[in-house]
Amino acid sequence: MISIDDFRTEARNWISQNLEPLEHSNTKILRGVDNLSAEDLPPERELQRKIYQAGYAGISWPAEYGGQGLTKQHEVVFVEESANYRMPDFGVLTGTTFLVCGNTMLAHASPDFLSRHIPRILAGDELVVQFFSEPSAGSDLAGLTTRATRDGDDWILNGSKTWSSGAACADWGMCLARTNWDVPKHRGLTWFAVPCNAPGLRIDPIKEINGDEEFCQEFFDDVRISDAERIGPVDGGWNITHSMLVFERGAGRVVSETAPAGPGELAPDLVALAQRLGRTSAPNVRQLIASAHIDDYARQQLAYRIAGQIRKNGANTGMAAYGKLATGTYDPIRAQIALEIGGAAALTWEKGDRDGIEPSIDYLNSRVMSIAGGSNEVQRNGISERVLDLPREPAFDLDKPFREVERGGPGTEWSGKTSG
Numbered sequence: 001m002i003s004i005d006d007f008r009t010e011a012r013n014w015i016s017q018n019l020e021p022l023e024h025s026n027t028k029i030l031r032g033v034d035n036l037s038a039e040d041l042p043p044e045r046e047l048q049r050k051i052y053q054a055g056y057a058g059i060s061w062p063a064e065y066g067g068q069g070l071t072k073q074h075e076v077v078f079v080e081e082s083a084n085y086r087m088p089d090f091g092v093l094t095g096t097t098f099l100v101c102g103n104t105m106l107a108h109a110s111p112d113f114l115s116r117h118i119p120r121i122l123a124g125d126e127l128v129v130q131f132f133s134e135p136s137a138g139s140d141l142a143g144l145t146t147r148a149t150r151d152g153d154d155w156i157l158n159g160s161k162t163w164s165s166g167a168a169c170a171d172w173g174m175c176l177a178r179t180n181w182d183v184p185k186h187r188g189l190t191w192f193a194v195p196c197n198a199p200g201l202r203i204d205p206i207k208e209i210n211g212d213e214e215f216c217q218e219f220f221d222d223v224r225i226s227d228a229e230r231i232g233p234v235d236g237g238w239n240i241t242h243s244m245l246v247f248e249r250g251a252g253r254v255v256s257e258t259a260p261a262g263p264g265e266l267a268p269d270l271v272a273l274a275q276r277l278g279r280t281s282a283p284n285v286r287q288l289i290a291s292a293h294i295d296d297y298a299r300q301q302l303a304y305r306i307a308g309q310i311r312k313n314g315a316n317t318g319m320a321a322y323g324k325l326a327t328g329t330y331d332p333i334r335a336q337i338a339l340e341i342g343g344a345a346a347l348t349w350e351k352g353d354r355d356g357i358e359p360s361i362d363y364l365n366s367r368v369m370s371i372a373g374g375s376n377e378v379q380r381n382g383i384s385e386r387v388l389d390l391p392r393e394p395a396f397d398l399d400k401p402f403r404e405v406e407r408g409g410p411g412t413e414w415s416g417k418t419s420g
C-alpha cells in the first residue's frame, strides 16, 4: 500500500494540476441561499467523474467496487490537500450519498448489489436520498407503515415517505418498508433501493422556512422493485437502520487523528460581523464572541474525542449521539449569538449581500440538527440506554405483532393500502 507521505505528494500534484483553486476563503454553504436544482448537477457530476477516474474517489472504500482500498488516514490527507480547491457540490446529497447511504450499503448489501451501485455512486452517476421518515413515523421510525409486498421476483411498494432531503434531484432512494405485519414492529422491516424515476413514485417538494425546497414528500403507488434491489435480509432491516443512523450521526466522517493544536481563531464569522457593524469595542459584543469561542473550542475537542472513541471501540448509535446532540444543542445558541451581536442590522440586508443574509439564514437553519437524523430528545434516549446503561423507555408495543398495534388516529396514514 502506498505510504501516507507518497500519497500526499501524488495527491498534491494531481490536485494542483487538475482542480480549480477556490477564489474565496469563506466557502460556507448557506442552506436556503445556495440552493441546488437538478439543472445545476451535470458539471458537478463531471467533476466527480474526473476525481473518480484519477483514483481519488472512495479512497477507503473496497477496490473491488471501484474504491481505492486505502485507509481513512489516506482519505484525511486527500481532504486536507483539496481543502482550498473546488470539489463537487451535490448539496445535501453529498452527505446522504457518500457518508450515509454508500457506507450503509457497503456494510450490508450483497456483492452483486454493490458491484452494480458503488462504482456508479463513486463516478457521480447515482446520487442517493434516504426514504425512511413517514408522515406518522419519525422518532418512532419502527412504526412505519409503507408496505412492500412480495410478487414473484419483485416487490410492490405502497405508502408515503417524507422530509426526504434532496429527493427532487436524486437518482435513487434507500427506502425502509414493512414486509411483515405479523411480527413485532422492529422485526418486519426491509431496505430497498428505489429508482427515483420508478413508475408509480411521485416526489413533491416541500417549501421550507428558509425559502428552499430541499425536502420532499413521496407517494408510492404500486411501485415495482426487483428483489435484486433489496439491501440485507428480508425482515432484517432494523439492524441496517442502526448502521445508517450511526453514519448519519457522523461516524463515517473523515476526521484527522492528530489532536487540534489549540482553540484556533477567535470566532472569525462573529468577529467579522462585529467589525462590519463597528461593534468590536462594545463590552456585551466582546462577551458574546468570547462565549461562542469557548463553545467552539469545547465542540471541536468533543468531536475529536468522540472520533477517537469510535476508532478505538467501534461506533454505536449511543456513542454517535453525543456529537449529534452537541450540534443540535449548540447550533441554535450560536445562531442566537450572531443575531444578538447584529441586532436589527442582522435582520435586514441588501439583495445579493451574502454576508448580510448570513445571520438570519443561519438562525432559520439552526434547528435543523436538533431534528434531522433524530431529535435531541431521541439522542438523549440513545445515550441513556446505550452508553449509560440506564433502564429502557417503557413501551407497550415491543412484543406485539405490528398488525395488532393501534396506530395513530383517523387520517394519519396516506391511504388504505398502507394499513395492516
Ligand SMILES: Cc1cc2nc3c(=O)[nH]c(=O)nc-3n(C[C@H](O)[C@H](O)[C@H](O)COP(=O)(O)OP(=O)(O)OC[C@H]3O[C@@H](n4cnc5c(N)ncnc54)[C@H](O)[C@@H]3O)c2cc1C
Pocket (backbone or CB within 6 Å): 129, 130, 131, 132, 133, 134, 136, 137, 138, 139, 140, 162, 163, 164, 165, 166, 368, 371, 372, 373, 374, 375, 376, 377, 378, 381, 393
Ligand atoms: C432538515 C431535516 C432533514 C431531514 N432529512 C430527512 C431525510 O433525508 N430522510 C428522512 O427520511 N427523514 C428526514 N428528516 C426527518 C427526521 O428524521 C424527522 O423529522 C425526525 O426523526 C423527527 O421525527 P418527526 O418529525 O416525525 O417528529 P416526532 O417523532 O413526531 O417528534 C415530535 C417531538 O416529540 C419528541 N419525541 C418523540 N418521541 C420521543 C421520545 N420517545 N422521547 C422523548 N421525546 C420524544 C421529539 O423529540 C420531538 O420534539 C429530516 C428532518 C429535518 C428537520
